[in-house]
Every structure is written in C-alpha cells, then in structure tokens.
Amino acid sequence: MFDWLQNFADWLIYTIFHIGADTHLGVALNFFVYDTIKILFLLFVIVFLMGIVNAYFPIDKLKNYLASNKLFGLEYLFASIFGAITPFCSCSSVPLFIGFVRGGIPLGVTFSFLITSPLVNEVAVAMFLGMFGIKATLVYAISGILLGTIGGWFLGKMKLEHLLSDWVKTLLANDQLKAETYEEEKITFRQRLPEINRSAWEIVRGVVLYVIIGIAIGAAMHGYVPENFFAQYLGSGAWWTVPLAVILAVPMYANAAGIVPVIQVFVAKGVPIGTAISFMMATVGLSLPEATLLKKVMSMKLIGIFFGTVALFIILSGFLFNIVL
Amino acid sequence: MLDIKILGPGCPKCKTTYNNTIEAVKQLGIEAIVTKVEDIMEIMKYNVLSTPVLMINEVAKFKGRTADVSEIKKLLSNLETC
Numbered sequence: 001m002f003d004w005l006q007n008f009a010d011w012l013i014y015t016i017f018h019i020g021a022d023t024h025l026g027v028a029l030n031f032f033v034y035d036t037i038k039i040l041f042l043l044f045v046i047v048f049l050m051g052i053v054n055a056y057f058p059i060d061k062l063k064n065y066l067a068s069n070k071l072f073g074l075e076y077l078f079a080s081i082f083g084a085i086t087p088f089c090s091c092s093s094v095p096l097f098i099g100f101v102r103g104g105i106p107l108g109v110t111f112s113f114l115i116t117s118p119l120v121n122e123v124a125v126a127m128f129l130g131m132f133g134i135k136a137t138l139v140y141a142i143s144g145i146l147l148g149t150i151g152g153w154f155l156g157k158m159k160l161e162h163l164l165s166d167w168v169k170t171l172l173a174n175d176q177l178k179a180e181t182y183e184e185e186k187i188t189f190r191q192r193l194p195e196i197n198r199s200a201w202e203i204v205r206g207v208v209l210y211v212i213i214g215i216a217i218g219a220a221m222h223g224y225v226p227e228n229f230f231a232q233y234l235g236s237g238a239w240w241t242v243p244l245a246v247i248l249a250v251p252m253y254a255n256a257a258g259i260v261p262v263i264q265v266f267v268a269k270g271v272p273i274g275t276a277i278s279f280m281m282a283t284v285g286l287s288l289p290e291a292t293l294l295k296k297v298m299s300m301k302l303i304g305i306f307f308g309t310v311a312l313f314i315i316l317s318g319f320l321f322n323i324v325l
Numbered sequence: 326m327l328d329i330k331i332l333g334p335g336c337p338k339c340k341t342t343y344n345n346t347i348e349a350v351k352q353l354g355i356e357a358i359v360t361k362v363e364d365i366m367e368i369m370k371y372n373v374l375s376t377p378v379l380m381i382n383e384v385a386k387f388k389g390r391t392a393d394v395s396e397i398k399k400l401l402s403n404l405e406t407c
Contacts, residue, residue, distance in 0.1 A: 055390065059374050092375045092389070094334060094365055099374040167366055195393060199338075293334070296365050 009034040032219035039130040046126040051196035067104040080148035083116030108156015116148030119285040127260035163302035207257035214258030230270040242318035249282035274321025327357035333377035349397035
C-alpha cells in the first residue's frame with residue numbers, strides 16, 4: 001500500500017540529495033521522510049473516520065440503554081467498547097462521568113468507559129498502525145478494551161461510591177436537573193462534512209509537531225543505535241522493565257503521538273513488545289491532566305485507587321504480552 | 326434579548342465555540358448576552374454528557390461539537406424570524 005511512498009523517499013534522499021543508501025545519514029533521512037508522510041496520512045484518515053462516528057454517536061441513547069438494561073456483566077464490556085469508539089476529549093470526561101453515574105449507571109461500568117476512552121483513542125491507534133502494523137494494533141485495541149472491562153468490574157466490586165466528592169454525592173442524592181430541553185436542527189451529512197474535515201485537520205495539526213519530533217528522534221536512533229543494544233540490558237528476562245516502563249510513562253501525556261515512533265525503535269533494537277505496549281498504554285491511559293480534572297469529582301483516595309488499579313492491570317497485561325507474543 | 330451560554334470546562338473546542346458565537350452575534354448585530362460557563366458544578370446542573378454545549382435561552386442547540394460562525398449565524402437568524 002505504501003510502496004509508492006518508499007519509492008518517493010528513496011528517490012528524494014538517494015537521487016535528489018545524493019546521500020548514499022549505505023550511509024547512516026541516508027538511511028536515517030529516508031526513514032524520516034517515509035515515516036512522517038505515512039503517519040500523517042494514516043492519522044488524518046483515522047481521525048476523519050472517527051469524526052464521522054462522533055458526529056452520529058448517540059451518547060444519550062447509550063447512557064439510557066446501559067442504565068435500563070440488565071446485561072449480566074456484559075455492560076462492562078459494552079461500556080468499554082463504547083469508550084474505545086467514542087473519540088476522547090479529556091475535558092468531556094468529567095461531564096460524562098457525572099452524567100453516567102447520575103443516569104443510574106453503576107460506578108464500575110462508568111469506570112470501564114473512563115479507562116478505555118483515553119486508552120484506545122484515534123491518535124494512539126493511528127500511530128500504532130503506522131509504526132507496528134495491523135496485528136500489533138489489534139492486540140493493542142482488543143487488550144485495551146479487555147483491560148477497561150476487567151478494570152471497571154474490579155473497581156465496581158470495591159464499592160467506592162463513598163469516595164466521590166461531596167458535591168457530587170449531594171448532586172446524586174437530590175437531583176434537581178434543569179428541565180431537559182434539547183432541540184438540535186437536523187442537518188445532513190453533506191452539511192456536516194466540512195466541520196468534520198476541519199476538526200480532523202485541527203487534531204492532526206495539534207499533534208504534527210510531536211509526530212515529527214518523535215520520528216526525527218526515532219530516525220536518528222534507528223541509524224546510530226547498534227542492533228540489539230537494548231536487548232543486552234532489557235531482554236525479556238528482566239521482569240522489572242514492565243513496571244519501570246509504566247512509571248516512566250505517566251508524565252508523558254502531551255507527547256503521546258510523538259512517543260510511538262521512539263518506542264518503535266526501542267522494539268526494533270530489542271525491547272520486548274509487551275513492555276512497549278505497557279509503556280504506550282500508561283502514556284495515554286494514566287495522565288496527570290486527567291487526574292487534575294477528575295479531582296473535581298473524586299477524592300484523592302479514589303483517584304489513587306483508580307490509577308493504581310489501571311496501572312496494575314497495564315503491568316499485568318505487559319507481562320502477559322511478553323510471555324505470549 | 327437572547328441569553329446565550331456556552332458550557333464547557335475550558336477545552337480548546339469550547340473556546341472556539343465561544344469565539345465563533347461572539348463573532349456571529351457581532352456580524353448579525355443582534356442583542357445577546359453571551360456567557361461562558363466553565364464551572365463544572367454549574368455545568369452539571371444541566372443534562373450534559375459531552376462538551377461544549379451551546380445554549381440559547383436555556384435550550385441546548387449543539388452538544389459535543391464546535392459550530393462555525395456561519396452555522397451559528399443561521400441558527401440565530403432562524404430564531405429571530407419566529
């Protein structure tokens with residue numbers, strides 16, 4: 001699918017710039033040009049498709065469905081899948097959280113949604129698809145959904161309702177909702193398309209710098225770091241690489257798009273893929289900005305339990321990948 | 326006098342919607358009070374799941390997406406005629 005792009009990168013670097021294919025610099029530059037264009041292309045396509053889904057996603061109906069049906073445990077899985085397909089905006093997480101709980105959805109099910117929503121998001125999926133291929137992306141997405149399902153169920157079992165912020169508890173106890181009046185005019189797909197297109201560009205523009213920096217660092221490392229460099233130190237035998245990767249990943253929120261190209265080089269040079277997936281999940285799934293937002297609705301203790309549980313499950317799944325893959 | 330509210334905890338999308346609304350009101354030259362509601366406790370008094378929300382006279386018109394200037398203008402001028 002991307003042969004034409006490889007030909008273009010070869011032509012640009014080796015023919016136009018006269019940088020030899022046998023030099024480190026030539027290989028690194030070729031890698032940089034090829035990857036940047038490919039990633040930005042994939043990123044736009046996926047963000048655009050998710051924009052269409054977002055425009056039509058009946059989030060209110062979903063809420064009512066989850067609240068009114070007995071699903072025998074499947075509600076955790078559903079909430080998690082919905083979390084994956086709804087595009088994530090960290091500033092919507094608090095309204096969603098309260099809206100779900102107020103609508104009668106159990107706290108655990110709400111957590112399933114809240115875990116998966118940032119974990120499996122369009123930017124992460126596009127970056128993964130571009131750098132690791134379809135198989136690793138599927139493993140990432142499916143395990144992210146399962147992690148949200150199990151994590152939410154586990155948190156639900158812990159009965160944490162009393163750890164919500166006081167004002168949320170008051171809100172839930174005597175709910176005085178202002179009368180719901182919502183009348184959006186029906187507009188056609190054709191009318192919506194320009195707006196979807198524009199917001200896709202906005203998202204891509206927002207991460208393009210991180211992508212380029214990430215790929216540049218990746219390209220530089222690709223040409224200069226010796227083969228199996230990391231394998232010598234962090235081979236699959238070193239179990240502690242997974243927890244270490246998770247801890248290192250938490251402060252890296254803003255650079256999620258830039259981190260995948262660097263991880264890809266780490267994997268190419270011998271870091272186990274499970275460790276890499278754990279790192280990625282912790283980067284997007286456990287972020288300090290999200291914790292700050294959640295502080296408005298949860299006590300610090302609840303945020304601690306929430307993040308601790310998610311981190312634990314990410315570490316466990318990292319071990320599992322390193323054994324299975 | 327129209328009462329226009331933009332509900333949103335301060336994300337880029339909410340700011341875009343706010344600015345677009347101001348611009349639309351200015352271009353149409355209508356009288357309106359545009360308020361940005363950023364306090365989450367205030368926002369949650371409404372049945373809001375995704376932000377930003379554009380409300381005109383306490384009626385939600387857009388939820389969870391940005392609207393551009395021309396779209397808001399269309400909405401506002403439709404309101405005035407009826």
